[in-house]
Amino acid sequence: MKKLISLCLIAVLIALCFSGCGGDTLVLNVYNWGEYISDGSEGSFDTVREFEKWYQETYGQKVKVNYTTFASNEDMYSKISSGAVSYDVIIPSDYMIARMASENLLQPLNFDNIPNYQYINENFKGLYYDAENKYTVPYAYGIVGVIYDANIVDAADADGWNLMWNSKYSGKILQFNNSRDAFGTAIYKLGLDVNSTNKADWDKAYDELIAQRPLVYSYVMDEIYNMMESGEAAIGAYYAGDYFTMLDAQAEHVDLKFYYPEETNLYIDAMCIPTCAQNKELAEIFINFMLSEEAAIANAEYTYYASPNELVYNNETYKEDMGEEAIAILYPEMGSFAEKYNTYAYKNLDNEMLGYLNSLWENIKIN
DSSP: OHHHHHHHHHHHHHHHHTTTSSSSEEEEEEEEETTOSOBSGGGOOBHHHHHHHHHHHHHSSEEEEEEEEESSHHHHHHHHHHTSOOOSEEOOBHHHHHHHHHTTOBOOOOGGGOGGGGGBOGGGSSOGGGTTSOSOEEEEEEEEEEEEETTTSOGGGOOGGGGGGOGGGTTSEEEESSHHHHHHHHHHHHTOOTTOOOHHHHHHHHHHHHHHGGGEEEEESTTHHHHHHHTSOSEEEEEHHHHHHHHHHOOTTOOEEEEOOSSOOEEEEEEBOBTTOSOHHHHHHHHHHHTSHHHHHHHHHHHOOBOOBHHHHTOHHHHHHHOHHHHHHHOOOHHHHHHHHHHHSOOOOOHHHHHHHHHHHHHHHHO
């Protein structure tokens, strides 16, 4: 019996060592959006493998990155807040960062380990979700727009958010499969405050989504890629960078186009370290690596998202590789972006309003 207990203890110690507690191989757990990092496909820069290689060359120790993905901020939040999982680096959106910080789910960063933070443009520092620049390093930003298939949709119908409610295209419309973004489309359509504390405003948005429901082919997140690229669906709201990803993979019979409604969500996704992290210093070193010129440009090119990193958007080769259309869509004039961001970005709603919003969302999905 004693021998069995001793063997068990040895096994536990070995497991702890290989979890990053001083063993031969450190472990870093990264949790990110799907399609949101250059992964080595089609000859692209393999961010995870290059970090592992660079770390061993620099520090003389092996590191293993476990990289997994989430489909929405809400999915990520559910996992982290449950306490059932442990991640070292996460990349949520602004409003979710504010919520997680308020619930003590994020750790303050040691910027001594992130010297490349100096390359983040000042317009992306001190914003509402992290006013003291305590928890976050901006990774990417953008604007939500409407993607449509010009072979099916009449150009005259590509009118703000109305296209998402146009009965002519019933069964060809995709809606977000998360409450904040789905309600956002309805709130913007109505010209209301997307951060309203008035339940009556959310009731009006609810009525809009109920009216839209018979027209919706599917509620989606990453599923939108295949559905739009193949022509299975013809209309969907999504993030600007993803339009270019779809454009590269669209079928011959599909002609995807994109536009911004006048009122729409502007967002920033940022790298953070949750309180459940097991390897904080290694996480900070990874974040710093993500800000290095080679990695930052590779990720911006692969994801087609706008970068707040000056090493990226000031690089002439990057701008030539992306092309004029992509640069024009992804990088609206900085001052204009900051001004609109303050008006249209999602803010963290209080628990009562979040609960009310989620109850409305559940009714929509049931119906």
